[in-house]
Amino acid sequence: MQHAVRLDNVDISFGATGKSVFRAVAGANLSVAKGEFVAIVGPTGSGKSTLLNAAAGLLKPSAGTVEIQGQPLDGLNGRAGYLFQADALMPWKTSRDNVAIALEISGTPRREALERAENWLEKVGLKGFGHRYPHMLSGGQRKRVAMAQVLIRDPEILLMDEPFGPLDAQTRLIMGDLLLDLWQQDRKAVMFVTHDLEEAIALADRVVIMSTGPDAKLIGDFTIPLARPRDVSEIKLSPEFQELHRDIWHLLKEQVLKAYGNQNREERA
Amino acid sequence: MSRTVLATLQVLVAVIAVALWWVITQTSILGDPARIQFFFSTPADVFWQIVAWFRSGEIWRHLWITLIEAALAFVIGAVAAMIAGFWLARRPKLAAVFDPYVKAANALPRVVLAPIFTLWFGLGIWSKVALGFTLVFFIVFFNVYQGVKEVNRTVLQNARMLGMSERQLLRHVYLPSALSWVFSSLHVSIGFAVVGAVVGEYLGSSAGLGYLIAQAEGMFDIAGVFAGMFVLSAFVLLIDWGVTMVERKLLVWQPDNNH
Numbered sequence: 001m002q003h004a005v006r007l008d009n010v011d012i013s014f015g016a017t018g019k020s021v022f023r024a025v026a027g028a029n030l031s032v033a034k035g036e037f038v039a040i041v042g043p044t045g046s047g048k049s050t051l052l053n054a055a056a057g058l059l060k061p062s063a064g065t066v067e068i069q070g071q072p073l074d075g076l077n078g079r080a081g082y083l084f085q086a087d088a089l090m091p092w093k094t095s096r097d098n099v100a101i102a103l104e105i106s107g108t109p110r111r112e113a114l115e116r117a118e119n120w121l122e123k124v125g126l127k128g129f130g131h132r133y134p135h136m137l138s139g140g141q142r143k144r145v146a147m148a149q150v151l152i153r154d155p156e157i158l159l160m161d162e163p164f165g166p167l168d169a170q171t172r173l174i175m176g177d178l179l180l181d182l183w184q185q186d187r188k189a190v191m192f193v194t195h196d197l198e199e200a201i202a203l204a205d206r207v208v209i210m211s212t213g214p215d216a217k218l219i220g221d222f223t224i225p226l227a228r229p230r231d232v233s234e235i236k237l238s239p240e241f242q243e244l245h246r247d248i249w250h251l252l253k254e255q256v257l258k259a260y261g262n263q264n265r266e267e268r269a
Numbered sequence: 270m271s272r273t274v275l276a277t278l279q280v281l282v283a284v285i286a287v288a289l290w291w292v293i294t295q296t297s298i299l300g301d302p303a304r305i306q307f308f309f310s311t312p313a314d315v316f317w318q319i320v321a322w323f324r325s326g327e328i329w330r331h332l333w334i335t336l337i338e339a340a341l342a343f344v345i346g347a348v349a350a351m352i353a354g355f356w357l358a359r360r361p362k363l364a365a366v367f368d369p370y371v372k373a374a375n376a377l378p379r380v381v382l383a384p385i386f387t388l389w390f391g392l393g394i395w396s397k398v399a400l401g402f403t404l405v406f407f408i409v410f411f412n413v414y415q416g417v418k419e420v421n422r423t424v425l426q427n428a429r430m431l432g433m434s435e436r437q438l439l440r441h442v443y444l445p446s447a448l449s450w451v452f453s454s455l456h457v458s459i460g461f462a463v464v465g466a467v468v469g470e471y472l473g474s475s476a477g478l479g480y481l482i483a484q485a486e487g488m489f490d491i492a493g494v495f496a497g498m499f500v501l502s503a504f505v506l507l508i509d510w511g512v513t514m515v516e517r518k519l520l521v522w523q524p525d526n527n528h
């Protein structure tokens with residue numbers, strides 16, 4: 001089977017050559033099949049964003065290969081849509097224009113782009129909010145616009161970096177449901193980064209664990225056999241979910257404690 | 270504070286200031302009124318001077334000249350600065366080479382340039398435009414430069430991932446970001462365009478508010494000097510108010526500009 005994303009022995013370093021080099025990721029291997037929803041969980045600072053940026057083509061690995069649908073990645077990954085953790089909307093465009101521009105840049109006439117943008121805003125539950133600028137929306141609403149902006153281009157691969165991280169607990173659940181709802185319709189390949197294990201299990205087909213950096217790699221790989229369609233808030237109550245959570249947490253906890261220890265040592269130094 | 274209270278207080282400041290001025294120049298608490306009037310004129314004299322200017326219509330020509338000079342200085346300076354700012358901000362190595370020269374040029378007091386500009390461009394409006402240009406250019410230039418440099422990284426990466434070409438990034442990301450910086454300095458740069466025009470006129474010309482003030486000064490006509498200053502202040506306030514209106518229209522997307 002052809003993979004949507006394949007990372008093969010990927011190293012990613014920061015810092016100029018010659019000076020002290022910080023190798024954030026070392027020897028990471030990961031394959032995401034077409035239509036597969038993979039969540040990557042790891043402690044803060046382990047290198048999750050870094051790995052995702054390599055899949056997006058925003059960072060070039062210092063060693064190893066990144067393949068997108070069987071082709072080595074060169075430059076930006078044009079088949080991927082990227083949902084960032086921080087606010088990424090253009091603040092000077094209304095939400096409707098922010099979504100429409102994603103089509104306009106590839107040549108869709110403005111009128112058609114605006115119409116389709118309205119449709120997408122409706123799909124993410126923001127009908128009637130098209131004329132608002134990002135600062136007039138709540139954090140959750142901004143994420144919805146960002147989702148519409150990414151999905152309107154119909155990318156084959158979806159990269160998401162803690163997209164619901166800054167939101168409150170209830171909004172996260174609602175956004176999780178919305179995401180699954182939209183994903184269910186055409187099952188794109190997804191790389192979903194989070195530090196929240198519950199969120200990862202509730203959403204994904206597979207959960208992989210990232211070890212604490214530097215030299216972080218992917219160490220655990222768990223299939224999540226929970227039936228779909230899922231209800232993100234309900235599913236957490238099922239015994240199956242709790243058993244999976246216990247197994248995976250056992251491995252993750254070690255990494256979290258290690259990361260915590262590193263941090264304390266740094267602070268004392 | 271409510272709008273009416275604020276407006277009342279603002280007017281009150283003017284009333285008290287004028288009243289003080291009147292008391293000092295009409296009574297002998299600070300000495301001989303005739304002597305003081307020679308230095309400070311009187312509110313009534315200044316008022317009637319302004320009325321006379323507007324009644325004869327003479328003032329309009331001067332206001333118009335100053336306005337044209339300031340507008341030209343602003344537009345030419347801002348456009349040139351935007352082009353230069355954009356161009357250099359995208360070329361860090363070139364910017365580093367030019368950096369000391371830009372700083373040195375900006376540190377130069379512009380008044381010393383006035384005679385040179387008169388020599389180059391004559392006594393007409395262009396020497397004043399040139400003086401205003403040197404003031405406007407640097408403010409706008411530094412703001413555009415900063416605006417391009419400080420584009421939000423996530424917004425930029427997001428736009429790239431959406432598939433924007435370099436040209437599209439320029440139009441949809443860099444330009445709006447730079448413009449928001451330019452707008453934040455609009456009051457200052459337009460004020461400087463007026464300063465350039467008036468100082469230029471003051472130092473040598475045959476029309477404009479600066480010329481009017483210089484003329485009055487040459488004849489020890491203190492009422493004329495004060496009247497010129499008041500007309501100039503009102504003129505600047507009016508322009509500033511216009512800028513605020515434009516700002517409100519164009520910067521609705523900014524958090525602090527939603528009314």
Ligand SMILES: Nc1ncnc2c1ncn2[C@@H]1O[C@H](COP(=O)(O)OP(=O)(O)O)[C@@H](O)[C@H]1O
Nearest residue numbers: 014022024043044045046047048049050051213
């Ligand atoms: N541009 C950079 N320069 C130097 N170090 C970086 C840079 N970006 C990330 N890092 C380091 O790489 C490690 C992984 O970062 P990141 O991928 O952002 O972690 P995560 O997303 O898992 O929280 C961290 O130790 C971070 O300090």
Ligand SMILES: [Mg+2]
Nearest residue numbers: 048049050161
């Ligand atoms: Mg991160």
